[in-house]
Amino acid sequence: MNYNWDFHAVLQSWDLFLWGLWITIIYTFGSILFGVVIGFLTCAARLSGLWGVNAIARVYQEMFRCTPLLVQLLWFYYAFPLLIGGSIDNRVAALLTLSLYVGAFYAEIFRGGIVSIDKGQHEAAAAIGMSSWQSMYRIILPQAMKRVLPSFINQSVIQFKNTSLVSVISVADLAYMAAVVNGQTYRPLESYTLMAGLYIAMLLPLTQAADWIERRLKVSD
Amino acid sequence: MTLNPEMNAPVIEAISLRKSYGTHEVLKGLDLSLARGEVVALIGPSGSGKSTFIRCLNMMETPTQGTIRFREKSVSRRFADKGEEIGIGTLRRHVGMVFQHFNLFPHKTVLQNVTEGPIIVCRRTRKxxxxxxxxxxxxxxxxxxxxxxxNHLSGGQKQRVAIARALAMEPEVLLLDEVTSALDPELVGEVLSVIRGLADKGMTMAIVTHEMAFAADVATRILFLDQGVIAETGSAEDVILNPKNPRLQGFVARFNG
Structure with a gap:
């Protein structure tokens, strides 16, 4: 193979890459923020013991866990507007879909953490007269959240990568910008390698942090 | 000796208590009345319902039938008090429990484990x-x-912290559910001597135990539970040294043998 690497042309569009990266970060953290809220509410619904509420939460979770994110994005952008008889901004559709998608997974992570706490902890809290709210808030949740932290970070890393799919509905994220630069420069190897490098640069510290936290938690247990 | 009638009034009572899991009836109508300063030991083979019974006394298990009374007031199934009835929350504030597996809060220090109840439930100041x-x-x-x-404590130390945590609520009754069963044999003594000290100070206690010598030593009354009923009751001397019930004779013989 005798390819002449030349990043010169590609790097002239560094501002596009930077802007794309910024958009990717905004959609990632925005959807994580909304996803945490949705996840907590869904988790509470699942654990509520109310049959109807639990059923609704489950249907939501399974719909979003059992369809590909790409399909969800296409549906929310192209199909949903017909259903409500209006139009939907592609940025709104992207953030909505990403949040609902990750929320369904977060809910399952949170629920797993809460359910994994020993029954004796509930009993010990109850035995000193705590209400179930006090017990959940002071005893169960702090332990559960610590336990699920590695899974939570892993899911968030996946979310960061999944954000690249919003480029299919023309949200100008990093993947979209790489395609734009490729179109201008006809340098796919350089454009897409630079994009991949930027993803790695962003996510490597996160996966390392997750591993480190996981090791530390093992020691303190 | 004449007893002050108030002193003699029961602190906690169980009245015709029944508990079933599905079709399996674990408790078949038990009565118990504990006066202030009494130490009752519950003994019996595994599966006899001792733990279920003691766990009904602070409503950790909800009885299928029957009533728990505390300070001569019925305990409801609600958390809060209502009218003449005492809520489960109030009951548990005054009736402490220590568990077989300690159940200390692992994310809190020893001190925080003990102060949690007073601060959060009793609303006392941190100081x-x-x-x-x-x-x-x-x-x-x-x-x-x-x-x-x-995590950095031995089993015996954990259980002593658990006892301190229960005592921090300044309970009127302490329920001890097989508190030495999960301990290495050499650590049993340190926990038993703490309980012995509480008995000497007049703490009202119900103790589920397999430590027959300890039961005989510390209890003012022993209850032998068998197949969900109180099969025999009396002083340590009566129940452990002169058992009448043939199943109790067999049970005691295994420990004396």
Whole structure:
């Protein structure tokens, strides 16, 4: 193979890459923020013991866990507007879909953490007269959240990568910008390698942090 | 000796208590009345319903039928008090429990484990709660461990912290559910001597135990549970040394053998 690497042309569009990266970060953290809220509410619904509420939460979770994110994005952008008889901004559709998608997974992570706490902890809290709210808030949740932290970070890393799919509905994220630069420069190897490098640069510290936290938690247990 | 009638009034009572899991009836109508300062030991083979029974006394298990009474008031199934009935929350504030597996809060230090109830449930100030907790920790011989986390303690130390945690609520009754069964044999003594000390100070207690010698030593009354009923009851001398019930004779013989 005798390819002449030349990043010169590609790097002239560094501002596009930077802007794309910024958009990717905004959609990632925005959807994580909304996803945490949705996840907590869904988790509470699942654990509520109310049959109807639990059923609704489950249907939501399974719909979003059992369809590909790409399909969800296409549906929310192209199909949903017909259903409500209006139009939907592609940025709104992207953030909505990403949040609902990750929320369904977060809910399952949170629920797993809460359910994994020993029954004796509930009993010990109850035995000193705590209400179930006090017990959940002071005893169960702090332990559960610590336990699920590695899974939570892993899911968030996946979310960061999944954000690249919003480029299919023309949200100008990093993947979209790489395609734009490729179109201008006809340098796919350089454009897409630079994009991949930027993803790695962003996510490597996160996966390392997750591993480190996981090791530390093992020691303190 | 004449007893003050108020002293003699029952603190906690169980009246025709029944508990079933599905079709399996674990408790088949039990009655118990504990007066202030009494120490009752519940003995019996595994599966006889001892633990279920003691766990009904603070409503950790909800009885299928029958009533728990505390200070001569019925306990409802609600958390809060209502009218003449006492809520489960109030009952548990005054009736402490210590578990077989300690159930200390692993994310809190020894001191925080003990102050949690006084601060959160009794709404005492942190300073007050910490003074009380340090006093109790010295009583169980663990004052110097106040900033340690439960993982760094031995089983016997964990159980002594659990006792201090229950005592921090200043309970009128203490329920002890097989508190030495999960301990290495050499650690049993340190926990039993703490309980012995509480009995000497007049703490009202119900104790589920397999330590027959300890039961005989500390209990003012022994109940032998068998197949969900109280099969025999009396002083340590009556129940352990002169058992009448043939199944109790067999049960005691295994320990004396």
């Amino acid at each position: 007050e709660a910490e003074e009380l907790a340090m006093d109790l920790l010295s009583q169980v011989g663990l004052a110097e461990k106040h900033s340690a986390y439960p």
